[in-house]
Structure formats: structure tokens, C-alpha cells
Amino acid sequence: MNSRRDFLQKITATAFSIPLVAGISPKSFSSTSLPQENDKVLRVALMGLGSYANRVADAMKDCKRAKITGVISGTPSKIKVWQARFNIPDKNCYNYENFDAIKNNPDIDAVYIITPNALHHPQCLRVAAAGKHVICEKPMSINAKEGREMVEACKKAGVHLLIGYRMHFEANTKEIVRMRSEGELGKIMFFQGLSGFIIGDPSQWRLNRELAGGGAMMDIGIYSINGSRYMVGEDPIWVTAQETKTDPVKFKEGVDETIQFQMGFPSGAVASCLSTYSMNYLDKFYLNGKKGFAEMQPSTGYGPIKSWTHKGRLDLPHVTHQTTQMDEMAGIILDGKVPMIPVDGEEGWKDMVIIDAIFEAVKTGRKVEIKYV
Structure with a gap:
């Protein structure tokens, strides 16, 4: 198997099912539901269009509070494919050199950074400086010093920094x-x-x-x-x-x-x-x-x-983790929701x-x- 992604998918796909025991009624199960009356949606640009970004994108098709409105990639051919998949206009597509221009794009509220670990720190600082909320895959950085700088940069910019702990x-x-x-x-x-x-x-x-x-x-x-x-x-x-x-x-x-x-x-x-x-x-x-x-x-x-x-x-019952994650993160950013963890x-x-x-x-x-x- 080529990556953690393959491993996680295979080990869970083969797990056998055992029904719920009678009498167990978990109190926390329904907490993933979100207010039906609030129809505001978090508009997200994905940065890094590799395998995990594809998993997130597929899961977001079922989101009620979050949708993909932009992409950031160093590979022009990938951008074209994603534009067709998600009906993303040219003005919402960026590369790693020019994505600071998202500052002036009202179609993007947050950027989900899904790139190699060492790139998280500089990319987070640039997204925060552009005034956009940051969702960053874990690990958030390659050491605690860089992680602290990311936290402080987002605080200074007045934007959320959330980590992809699905x-x-x-x-x-x-x-x-x-x-x-x-x-x-x-x-x-x-x-x-x-x-x-x-x-x-x-x-x-x-x-x-x-x-x-x-x-x-x-x-x-x-x-x-x-x-x-x-x-x-x-x-x-x-x-x-x-x-x-x-x-x-x-x-x-x-x-x-x-x-x-x-x-x-x-x-x-x-x-x-x-x-x-x-x-x-x-x-x-x-x-x-x-x-x-x-x-x-x-x-x-x-x-x-x-x-x-x-x-x-x-x-x-199983719900795709990234679907729940992105809806819940939308609740945190848009509504000030406080998660259990x-x-x-x-x-x-x-x-x-x-x-x-x-x-x-x-x-x-x-x-x-x-x-x-």
C-alpha cells in the first residue's frame, strides 16, 4: 500500500459489523446535527489537490454548511480538472505564487491547507495575512516553534485557525x-x-x-x-x-x-x-x-x-468523517460553536x-x- 490513506481505508473497510447492544443509548451521537434555520455556508478553497484533498472534496458534496468555491495548486492541469468537477470560475483559482490575492476575493472565507507538513507554516501565515480563516491538516507544522507562530499570526489577523482533527x-x-x-x-x-x-x-x-x-x-x-x-x-x-x-x-x-x-x-x-x-x-x-x-x-x-x-x-452509525468535520468547522467559524473536543x-x-x-x-x-x- 502506498500511503497512510490506503491503509486507513483498507483496515476500516474490512472491519466486521456488530450490532448495537440493547440498552446503550449514547448521548453524544446526535450532536453532529446543525441548526436547520441557519443557511449560511462556509466557502472554502482547498490548497494542495492531492489524494486527501480529493477525499475531502468528495465528502464535502454532502455538507450542508460548507462548500468548495476555490482551489490553490502548483499544477495547472489539476486546476482545470477541479474547475470542471466543482464549477469553479477562473477568478477563484490560484497557484502558490499568487494566492495572496485571495484577500480581495469575497467568494472565499477559508483556506484548507492540505500540503506537505513543512509548507503548512509559511502558507498559513500568508492565508492569515490575507484575512482568511485557516483550516490546516495535521500535523499543523514540523515543530512547536512554527506552530506557535501560526497561532499568533491567526490571532493577530483576527481569523480562526482550525486543525483537521476529523x-x-x-x-x-x-x-x-x-x-x-x-x-x-x-x-x-x-x-x-x-x-x-x-x-x-x-x-x-x-x-x-x-x-x-x-x-x-x-x-x-x-x-x-x-x-x-x-x-x-x-x-x-x-x-x-x-x-x-x-x-x-x-x-x-x-x-x-x-x-x-x-x-x-x-x-x-x-x-x-x-x-x-x-x-x-x-x-x-x-x-x-x-x-x-x-x-x-x-x-x-x-x-x-x-x-x-x-x-x-x-x-x-458511520457518517463520513470529513463531511461531519467540515460542517462542524463551519459552525465554529460562522456561528461560534464550541466543539466537545x-x-x-x-x-x-x-x-x-x-x-x-x-x-x-x-x-x-x-x-x-x-x-x-
Whole structure:
């Protein structure tokens, strides 16, 4: 398989279905609905027209509050194809050199940045300077310093910065977070996150340190980092980590193949996680509390998500994640809606602080204190 996209699609497509257990009535499932009376739509330009942008675009066909009105790409032939697909006029099409001109385009409210990781920072700064809201794929940047600069630039410009954490709006995820926050699992003791697949094409940008900022951790391991935070309900305060590299030709210096990492939280809860580009079928979250547990497998794939707790199966009905994400983000930007699990720039920055600490722990072999400053 050539990428994380293929992996996530395949592992979730083959997951078997198990019906809901009688008596389980998740309270958070209906929270994705949006006010019918508010017909204002978020007009979005997609920046970077690769495979994931195509997935987002297909999902947005079913959105009620968001639509594609512009595109930004360095490939003229792609722009022509997208114009035909979405009836986008020439005046709403830009390349990477001239997209600052969106400042004067009333047809575009927000730009969704879906480009290689190292480009997120400079592109975000330019979009913010143009006065447009920013939706940025994760990881938001290649380090915490750049992430902080993105947050501050958007604050200064008075625009939203949202990170593409689609799982924050997913029904099974939200139900387990609700159960934890309402005390149904008791005091949280332990979280396990397994995130990995065997990456294909060795020439792809995800294995290029300059473009990716790392390897598996930036691409797939961030799911376990972010998942630990919303599942435990706290931000970790220390980390230890160990790297394993079996193929130094494919995974060059600065491109991690496999990292095991452990985190500690203020309450005393601990986490044990794995990020890898060399093992398939790793997409699992497990949360343990003194009164119960919750488990998800697949936990972050494109769906359907499979989940169960000490009370029985959940397996809530699947809605395409990106459809829900974009409608909910429209609600945040247009209506001031507050999501159950944050998706703002501060949320993305905290993940980058943790990733920086993980890389430091790998390098030094020491326990690293995590400081959110």
C-alpha cells in the first residue's frame, strides 16, 4: 500500500459489523446535527489537490454548511480538472505564487491547507495575512516553534485557525469521551495507542525529512498522541521514548521508522504508545479506568469505527468523517460553536510540543519533562 490513506481505508473497510447492544443509548451521537434555520455556508478553497484533498472534496458534496468555491495548486492541469468537477470560475483559482490575492476575493472565507507538513507554516501565515480563516491538516507544522507562530499570526489577523482533527467529531469517539468526562469509567489509569502501517513508495514526500519533518510520528503516530489527550482528558507532563530502525536506507537520518513512547499525566495516569511505518493493522485505542474501560479498533481509520466498553458494544452509525468535520468547522467559524473536543490552533500546538519532546527523548535516552510554554 502506498500511503497512510490506503491503509486507513483498507483496515476500516474490512472491519466486521456488530450490532448495537440493547440498552446503550449514547448521548453524544446526535450532536453532529446543525441548526436547520441557519443557511449560511462556509466557502472554502482547498490548497494542495492531492489524494486527501480529493477525499475531502468528495465528502464535502454532502455538507450542508460548507462548500468548495476555490482551489490553490502548483499544477495547472489539476486546476482545470477541479474547475470542471466543482464549477469553479477562473477568478477563484490560484497557484502558490499568487494566492495572496485571495484577500480581495469575497467568494472565499477559508483556506484548507492540505500540503506537505513543512509548507503548512509559511502558507498559513500568508492565508492569515490575507484575512482568511485557516483550516490546516495535521500535523499543523514540523515543530512547536512554527506552530506557535501560526497561532499568533491567526490571532493577530483576527481569523480562526482550525486543525483537521476529523476524529474530534466522530460519534464513537465523542461517546467515549462523554463517558469518561461524566465519570462512568472512574479514575483513568492507563491509555494505549497503536498507530502504524507499512509505508510504500520510498520516494514519497512523507519519507523526505525536509518536507515531512520526520517520519511515522508526524504522519500516523500523532493520532496516538492526540488520542491520548482527549481520551485521558489531560495533557501529558513527561515522556520517554525509544526508536527502532530496521531499514536505514528507506528511513534515512531524521526519518523515524518505529518509535515506542510512554507518557505520564498530572493525575498519575500513564500511556504506552507505538508509532510505526513497518507494521500493518495497528489502529487501536484502549482506555482503562477504575470503574470500566473503552476500546476502539479501528480507532482512527476512515470508518466505520468499531468500539466497545465494559457496558457493551457501541459501533455507532458511520457518517463520513470529513463531511461531519467540515460542517462542524463551519459552525465554529460562522456561528461560534464550541466543539466537545477542541480543534483550534492551540490544540495542534500542544501535539507539536509533545512530538518535540518525544524526539528529544529518543535522542537523549532520558525522561523529558513537557513544558507548554
